[in-house]
Amino acid sequence: MRGFSLLELLSAIALVGVTAALAVPNLRQLTAPWALDGASRQVASAFQVARQRAITRNVRYRLKFAAPRTFQLERETKRGKFVAEGGAQELPAVVSLGVIKPKTPTFDTRGILAQQAQVSMRTSEKSARTVVVNVLGRTTIE
Numbered sequence: 001m002r003g004f005s006l007l008e009l010l011s012a013i014a015l016v017g018v019t020a021a022l023a024v025p026n027l028r029q030l031t032a033p034w035a036l037d038g039a040s041r042q043v044a045s046a047f048q049v050a051r052q053r054a055i056t057r058n059v060r061y062r063l064k065f066a067a068p069r070t071f072q073l074e075r076e077t078k079r080g081k082f083v084a085e086g087g088a089q090e091l092p093a094v095v096s097l098g099v100i101k102p103k104t105p106t107f108d109t110r111g112i113l114a115q116q117a118q119v120s121m122r123t124s125e126k127s128a129r130t131v132v133v134n135v136l137g138r139t140t141i142e
Contacts, residue, residue, distance in 0.1 A: 032123040035092035040129040043119050044139045046073060046089065047105070051137040054107035061085075062106035065119065068096045094123050111137050
């Protein structure tokens with residue numbers, strides 16, 4: 001006789017199912033560092049876009065952060081009045097925003113910040129990154 005019995009086949013499927021159920025949570029933890037890296041690059045890129053648009057369009061731009069994982073690019077229409085430009089951007093689900101200094105970093109028409117900006121992000125596994133933008137607009141990820 002060749003082949004497998006129904007009992008052998010069901011046992012093998014059950015064993016594969018149990019192994020997969022145990023492995024899936026560990027795979028999610030493995031992707032957290034890449035998600036954090038992508039999120040920090042996403043925020044750094046948004047800072048560069050805000051700076052370039054402020055210079056190009058001769059209008060003040062800012063990034064407005066909202067906990068736990070979203071931010072929005074805004075431009076000034078009247079003195080002190082900002083409106084959203086584009087949609088809100090969301091960070092990956094495993095990444096959350098931490099300390100943001102100042103709360104709404106704003107670039108003037110020359111692409112200069114009033115003070116250095118810092119945006120920290122972290123994952124549930126305690127990994128962390130900070131995007132730092134100096135007053136002249138140079139962006140680094142620490």
